[in-house]
Amino acid sequence: EVQLVESGGGLAQPGGSLRLSCAASGFTFSNYEMNWVRQAPGKGLEWVSYISSSGTSIYYADSVKGRFTVSRDKAKNSLYLQVNSLRAEDTAVYFCARLGVSGSYYFDSWGQGTLVTVSS
Amino acid sequence: QSVLTQPPSVSAAPGQKVTISCSGSSSNIGSNYVSWYQQLPGTAPKLLVYDNSRRPSGIPDRFSGSKSGTSATLGITGLQTGDEADYYCGTWDSSLSAVIFGGGTKLTVL
Numbered sequence: 001e002v003q004l005v006e007s008g009g010g011l012a013q014p015g016g017s018l019r020l021s022c023a024a025s026g027f028t029f030s031n032y033e034m035n036w037v038r039q040a041p042g043k044g045l046e047w048v049s050y051i052s053s054s055g056t057s058i059y060y061a062d063s064v065k066g067r068f069t070v071s072r073d074k075a076k077n078s079l080y081l082q083v084n085s086l087r088a089e090d091t092a093v094y095f096c097a098r099l100g101v102s103g104s105y106y107f108d109s110w111g112q113g114t115l116v117t118v119s120s
Numbered sequence: 121q122s123v124l125t126q127p128p129s130v131s132a133a134p135g136q137k138v139t140i141s142c143s144g145s146s147s148n149i150g151s152n153y154v155s156w157y158q159q160l161p162g163t164a165p166k167l168l169v170y171d172n173s174r175r176p177s178g179i180p181d182r183f184s185g186s187k188s189g190t191s192a193t194l195g196i197t198g199l200q201t202g203d204e205a206d207y208y209c210g211t212w213d214s215s216l217s218a219v220i221f222g223g224g225t226k227l228t229v230l
Contacts, residue, residue, distance in 0.1 A: 035219070037165075037219075044122060044208065044221055044222070044223045044224045045157075045165065045208055045210070045221040045224070046221070047218055047219035047220070047221070050219075059217070059218075061218055062218075095164055095165070100155075100167075100170055102153075102170060102171055102174075104152065104153035104155075104170065104171055104212070105152070105153070105155075105210070105211065105212040105219050106153070106155035106167060106170040106171070106210065107155070107157075107165070107167060107210075108167050108170070108176060109167075110164040110165055110166070111164060112163075112164050113164055
């Protein structure tokens with residue numbers, strides 16, 4: 001069974017940092033492209049970042065470019081999101097999501113999410 | 121304001137059919153595949169439809185997807201109270217070079 005388990009969320013001050021983690025199991029992690037998607041309280045879904053299966057191709061939403069860094073560790077079957085220079089508008093549940101394999105952009109498995117709250 | 125437009129809410133009685141629309145443009149729906157997600161209260165989104173009309177294994181055929189031009193539609197037949205959730209459409213936008221989602225539609229089964 002595919003499992004994605006996020007951790008690392010919490011309360012951070014404006015301008016602060018956090019490192020989010022996503023532990024993957026039940027599939028060959030190194031074969032899949034991965035993403036982070038976030039959802040502000042009471043709001044819709046917003047794609048945040050993409051990383052290829054090898055880690056060599058990386059993309060970010062304009063809203064986080066220059067502040068967030070995505071990475072992955074094949075040996076630990078884990079995906080990471082380093083979030084820096086946090087703003088109030090970054091407050092959201094952050095989901096890791098696996099990209100589907102048909103060639104188009106859809107997310108076939110999601111974690112349960114980790115909540116990031118940015119407040120002084 | 122989302123790039124993809126969905127109605128904020130729809131409702132129907134148990135056993136009935138409902139459709140949820142998702143309107144975009146030539147740079148997103150018009151030239152890329154559409155996916156649909158169901159988000160039950162307090163849970164993560166779940167993939168219902170991908171590549172416009174394909175269902176992952178385990179998704180009942182009560183759920184169907186279609187696309188025409190720059191719009192897509194999710195159909196749900198035989199509505200159950202357990203279908204009450206938020207539904208999101210998603211696709212790639214070639215101009216933005218980003219995955220985009222609709223604003224979500226809340227389904228109420230009366």
